[in-house]
Amino acid sequence: MNDGVSITIDYTSPFTWLRIFLAISVLFAMAAPLFPMPTWTSLWLDAWKRLKRNRTAMAGYYIVLILTLVASMANWISRYTPSYQDYDALETRSKQTRQFAQEGRRGFRMPEFSEKHWLDVDSLGRDNYARIVHGSVISLEVALISQGVAVVIGMCLGLVAGYYGGWVDAVLMAITEVILAFPFLLLVMTIVAMFGVPSIEMIFVIIGLVGWPSVARVMRAQVLSLKQKEFIEAARALGASDLRILITHLTPNTLAPIIIQVSLGMAGAILSEAGLSFLGFGAQEPTPSWGLMVAKGQGDLDPLWWLSVFPGLAIMAAVFGFNLLGDGLRDALDPRMKS
Amino acid sequence: MLNYAIRRLLFALAVIWAVYSVTFCLAHVEMFNPMINLVEKKRGIPESKWTKLGMADPIRLMMGQHGDVNTVERIREERGLNDPLFLNLRAFRTGSYGSLKSWGGFFSDQRHKTQYFRSLFNLVLNGDMGKTMRKRESVSHIIFTSVRTTAKLALCAIVIAMTLGLSLGVLSAVYQNTWIDRMAMLSAIVGISVPVYLVGLLMILVFVKHLRWIPGIGMDTSILPYMIVEVPWFIFPPGWTFEFQVQTWLILPALALGVRPGAALARMMRTTMLEVIRQDYVRTARAKGLSEFRVILKHAARNALIPVVTVLGLELAMLLTGAILTETVFALPGLGFQAYSALKDLDQDLIMGTVLFVSSMYVLANLIVDLSYAFLDPRIRYS
Numbered sequence: 001m002n003d004g005v006s007i008t009i010d011y012t013s014p015f016t017w018l019r020i021f022l023a024i025s026v027l028f029a030m031a032a033p034l035f036p037m038p039t040w041t042s043l044w045l046d047a048w049k050r051l052k053r054n055r056t057a058m059a060g061y062y063i064v065l066i067l068t069l070v071a072s073m074a075n076w077i078s079r080y081t082p083s084y085q086d087y088d089a090l091e092t093r094s095k096q097t098r099q100f101a102q103e104g105r106r107g108f109r110m111p112e113f114s115e116k117h118w119l120d121v122d123s124l125g126r127d128n129y130a131r132i133v134h135g136s137v138i139s140l141e142v143a144l145i146s147q148g149v150a151v152v153i154g155m156c157l158g159l160v161a162g163y164y165g166g167w168v169d170a171v172l173m174a175i176t177e178v179i180l181a182f183p184f185l186l187l188v189m190t191i192v193a194m195f196g197v198p199s200i201e202m203i204f205v206i207i208g209l210v211g212w213p214s215v216a217r218v219m220r221a222q223v224l225s226l227k228q229k230e231f232i233e234a235a236r237a238l239g240a241s242d243l244r245i246l247i248t249h250l251t252p253n254t255l256a257p258i259i260i261q262v263s264l265g266m267a268g269a270i271l272s273e274a275g276l277s278f279l280g281f282g283a284q285e286p287t288p289s290w291g292l293m294v295a296k297g298q299g300d301l302d303p304l305w306w307l308s309v310f311p312g313l314a315i316m317a318a319v320f321g322f323n324l325l326g327d328g329l330r331d332a333l334d335p336r337m338k339s
Numbered sequence: 340m341l342n343y344a345i346r347r348l349l350f351a352l353a354v355i356w357a358v359y360s361v362t363f364c365l366a367h368v369e370m371f372n373p374m375i376n377l378v379e380k381k382r383g384i385p386e387s388k389w390t391k392l393g394m395a396d397p398i399r400l401m402m403g404q405h406g407d408v409n410t411v412e413r414i415r416e417e418r419g420l421n422d423p424l425f426l427n428l429r430a431f432r433t434g435s436y437g438s439l440k441s442w443g444g445f446f447s448d449q450r451h452k453t454q455y456f457r458s459l460f461n462l463v464l465n466g467d468m469g470k471t472m473r474k475r476e477s478v479s480h481i482i483f484t485s486v487r488t489t490a491k492l493a494l495c496a497i498v499i500a501m502t503l504g505l506s507l508g509v510l511s512a513v514y515q516n517t518w519i520d521r522m523a524m525l526s527a528i529v530g531i532s533v534p535v536y537l538v539g540l541l542m543i544l545v546f547v548k549h550l551r552w553i554p555g556i557g558m559d560t561s562i563l564p565y566m567i568v569e570v571p572w573f574i575f576p577p578g579w580t581f582e583f584q585v586q587t588w589l590i591l592p593a594l595a596l597g598v599r600p601g602a603a604l605a606r607m608m609r610t611t612m613l614e615v616i617r618q619d620y621v622r623t624a625r626a627k628g629l630s631e632f633r634v635i636l637k638h639a640a641r642n643a644l645i646p647v648v649t650v651l652g653l654e655l656a657m658l659l660t661g662a663i664l665t666e667t668v669f670a671l672p673g674l675g676f677q678a679y680s681a682l683k684d685l686d687q688d689l690i691m692g693t694v695l696f697v698s699s700m701y702v703l704a705n706l707i708v709d710l711s712y713a714f715l716d717p718r719i720r721y722s
Contacts, residue, residue, distance in 0.1 A: 174354075178354055181355075181357075181701060181702045182358065182361075183657075183698065185660040185664075186660060187694075189679075189682055190694055191365065193690075194366065194685075271532075275534065275536070294537065309537070312536070312537035315534050315537065319531075320532035324528060
């Protein structure tokens, strides 16, 4: 029975099994560098070899995997639901605060961590550890969904603009230019404020809808250089249709820069969502979003600094992981750029 | 070159116009927002012409649920909210442009008596951006006063970022693959990853709450508006006194805001420096027997600066975005904070003013970066 205190896991739900499957695949991915390399080789295997040799990239790889593992196992590794409020813990903490003041101490205060609440409770008595753990789900979702939307739109429009050129290109690039003329966060904030603060899933989609121009630019630049190559000419000479050339010849050859762009874009998306939630234009209570937690803890900064600093560090760690991985992928997939 | 500059300028103006239109649509979407409508219904506000059409009534939102009907109607007339948004269909129906003889010119054409055209003409011809809903202050005045805060903040942040970024970038390129390089690049990636409000909160925690070096946050820390910093004797000749004022409100926000562009500049500078160091002319300079210091700073770093200018232009946009967060954390009444509070209050004219201003600044910065390319690097030719 779910009494709102501890998490009960519904093993009849397909999502539970999806999470278990995800966790197992993450464990495999963690062990992947130990697997023997196959005897044949390919572009992607070469890239993986180069990635394995790059220590900082592997650090990013493992940070991202740990984030995924935590997100998929969130219900298993936290004792409380993220919205359970423990008022007894609040009372204990206020006693400690009073004692701290009575002793006449000021300045740095050690965090009041207890066995019951590993990272203390927030100002409403909710377990901070559970909220940070469940916040990783939001962060991972925003990274995946927003970049998914951005990649689908950006790749399609970039392909079309680069391949057909002419007025199609001009119109699409003008749209890109206009969207890029807005500061990203301000545009998302305006959309969110004007349409009324939407659900968290809608915010993932909005971040993707505003973020596609950068993907489209990369894609267009790739297509512009690729369509002059001989293999495209050969395909056309063999009578391939435009659609076939776009899908089977051009798209696979543009994947490497897109992957780099996406992994760096994921870092940006996490940062944007956290910033939006921090300002109150993103996730709303009681969603356990890291940015929102920093904003809520901001008022208690003086004695209870750990309430806002730990979620902030979580944001930093996630973004750091994606940035490291993105840099590593750039070196691995595009060895010409490595100095 | 001149041809290119003019074309680029016209394109920038077109982009700003498009940005204006998008912002106008976004700022007026609010009226079609069923959520606000629901709020009105819940409050028991009687139906008006607007709410019957499924639109929220912005003046009602401003005047409160017991707003005087006559005043509401007067303000609505004054602000021209009874006019159509984009298209004056009535003008087509009455045939106000039936013959050339009766057409009294562009501005008296009934079709242009719409909210969109009026605010556009007001902006272009009079430089007037309207008044805020709540305080009825001039939007252009608000922008003019708040942009000074943001400009000071951004300028200091850019100076900090360039000092930090360029020196770190040059250092890590010169000492490539040593621990100096690794530490510098690791801190640069951390600097890119860290959210600006986390830096801000940590700084408030350490320098304001714990060490108490700075009296408080916000612009009116009435205790001491500035800090007098005395330059120590080992930097300045002894016997001379030299001190300068540092505005205390500016120190922490500028540092927090400068972290990210600084880190980005460091990474860019390292990459370009590594390319430049391998060039023939650097080898020639070394072969001439110039000191390493001179080679690096005069011959290499100068030429490495060109691509860095692009990053600087792009980082300016990030700076304006970051200013929203920084000004919220440090309670500074800058442009970012005005945009934030306008969006919180759903204040149409202020939203349009701030968003348009910030976006235009960004477009113009990009334009300047593009044009300065030609001056910095004569090899680049524009067709």
